[in-house]
Amino acid sequence: MKQNIVIVGGGIAGLEAAKRLLRLGYRPIIVEKQDRLGGHVAQWHCLFPDMTPAGEVVSGLIRDTAEANIFLETEISFMNRLRDGYNIMLSNGISVIARAVLFTTGFSLFDAAKKEEYGYGVYDRVITNGDLEHWFNTGSDKRVDGGEIRAMGFVHCVGSRDEKARNSQCSKVCCITAVKQAIEMKKKFPDAAVYCFYMDLRMFGKKFEDFYISAQRDYGIRFIRGRVSEVSEDIDGRVVVKAEDTLAGKPVKVKLDLLVLMSGMVCGRDTESLASMLRLPVDTDGFFKSRNNVSAVVQSPLEGIFYAGACTGPKTIPETLAEADTAALEIVSFLYRS
Numbered sequence: 630m631k632q633n634i635v636i637v638g639g640g641i642a643g644l645e646a647a648k649r650l651l652r653l654g655y656r657p658i659i660v661e662k663q664d665r666l667g668g669h670v671a672q673w674h675c676l677f678p679d680m681t682p683a684g685e686v687v688s689g690l691i692r693d694t695a696e697a698n699i700f701l702e703t704e705i706s707f708m709n710r711l712r713d714g715y716n717i718m719l720s721n722g723i724s725v726i727a728r729a730v731l732f733t734t735g736f737s738l739f740d741a742a743k744k745e746e747y748g749y750g751v752y753d754r755v756i757t758n759g760d761l762e763h764w765f766n767t768g769s770d771k772r773v774d775g776g777e778i779r780a781m782g783f784v785h786c787v788g789s790r791d792e793k794a795r796n797s798q799c800s801k802v803c804c805i806t807a808v809k810q811a812i813e814m815k816k817k818f819p820d821a822a823v824y825c826f827y828m829d830l831r832m833f834g835k836k837f838e839d840f841y842i843s844a845q846r847d848y849g850i851r852f853i854r855g856r857v858s859e860v861s862e863d864i865d866g867r868v869v870v871k872a873e874d875t876l877a878g879k880p881v882k883v884k885l886d887l888l889v890l891m892s893g894m895v896c897g898r899d900t901e902s903l904a905s906m907l908r909l910p911v912d913t914d915g916f917f918k919s920r921n922n923v924s925a926v927v928q929s930p931l932e933g934i935f936y937a938g939a940c941t942g943p944k945t946i947p948e949t950l951a952e953a954d955t956a957a958l959e960i961v962s963f964l965y966r967s
């Protein structure tokens with residue numbers, strides 16, 4: 630089977646690039662290892678900063694890419710470079726000759742259990758940002774449903790900006806995700822006290838600052854600047870959090886019915902093995918390394934290999950979609966030239 634363009638990863642980056650390529654007259658192959666499309670965004674509930682339902686974004690993209698050649702539950706078994714393209718063996722036994730390959734394999738959520746001090750997997754009422762999105766969507770998680778929520782907290786920077794966790798980079802989206810999740814929880818539990826424990830607040834995007842101000846002014850969410858020093862469980866199963874409030878200059882101790890760890894975005898699980906097939910470089914944080922980080926973010930050092938979305942580092946959805954569009958145009962211009 631011969632095809633010009635293979636997209637590895639059917640998250641929003643892969644789907645957006647496929648949509649753009651279809652509109653330009655190409656019929657790309659999408660290779661997705663899961664049994665569904667949409668990647669992480671398909672697991673989110675609603676999106677910052679304006680609470681757009683995530684499902685709407687994903688279903689729109691799936692509708693717009695119905696004409697693509699899509700292989701679900703399929704991975705790349707083997708890949709090598711030819712004189713003018715790439716030979717790709719898929720795990721479903723199909724072999725493809727591609728002139729251009731676009732990696733859109735995304736990210737993984739940091740495994741919060743590695744930060745033992747926060748008690749994820751040990752204390753019943755400690756969950757992650759990913760778990761909370763799942764609960765918003767399904768309404769079922771005994772760690773959240775298991776009793777009244779009178780007080781809850783969010784811990785920022787879990788597995789990000791943390792040398793010990795081998796990730797010194799900022800994950801970019803977790804400050805604003807905490808604001809969004811805190812507001813969603815306040816809507817469900819208006820009487821609950823909600824705390825965010827942060828080191829710095831990074832509200833860099835359009836309307837993010839407004840959203841953060843609204844969280845304080847309209848929902849009474851309390852932001853405490855200071856690193857959490859200790860998490861434990863009391864005899865009633867409540868989570869006890871100790872922190873240093875560095876603005877007020879005093880220690881804080883709160884008892885919570887739920888603690889949400891804002892796990893960071895780390896490199897995708899398969900990045901290293903995919904990169905090694907073609908000897909592509911990866912960055913110190915394990916993400917694919919772009920040709921450069923200013924004007925060639927979607928290009929790899931290899932001709933015909935492109936990137937889009939969170940496979941090169943933490944990104945928001947608008948950034949991911951914009952990169953996917955750029956990558957699609959770069960691929961078409963590469964095919965014209967070659």
Ligand SMILES: Cc1cc2nc3c(=O)[nH]c(=O)nc-3n(C[C@H](O)[C@H](O)[C@H](O)COP(=O)(O)OP(=O)(O)OC[C@H]3O[C@@H](n4cnc5c(N)ncnc54)[C@H](O)[C@@H]3O)c2cc1C
Nearest residue numbers: 638640641642662668669676677735736938939944945946
């Ligand atoms: C908790 C949380 C909430 C967020 N909320 C928002 C929000 O409200 N607004 C916003 O702008 N951004 C948000 N983001 C960021 C958003 O999730 C990312 O921008 C987006 O997921 C990036 O899309 P992607 O397609 O690059 O990667 P992914 O979503 O990770 O998709 C990658 C796809 O590639 C597939 N794949 C991986 N490896 C292989 C392989 N070897 N072979 C085949 N397929 C493979 C995966 O299965 C997946 O389907 C949030 C992030 C987090 C952590």
Ligand code: SF4
Nearest residue numbers: 786789799800803804
């Ligand atoms: S976005 Fe906020 S919570 Fe996430 S790593 Fe950066 S500073 Fe920490």
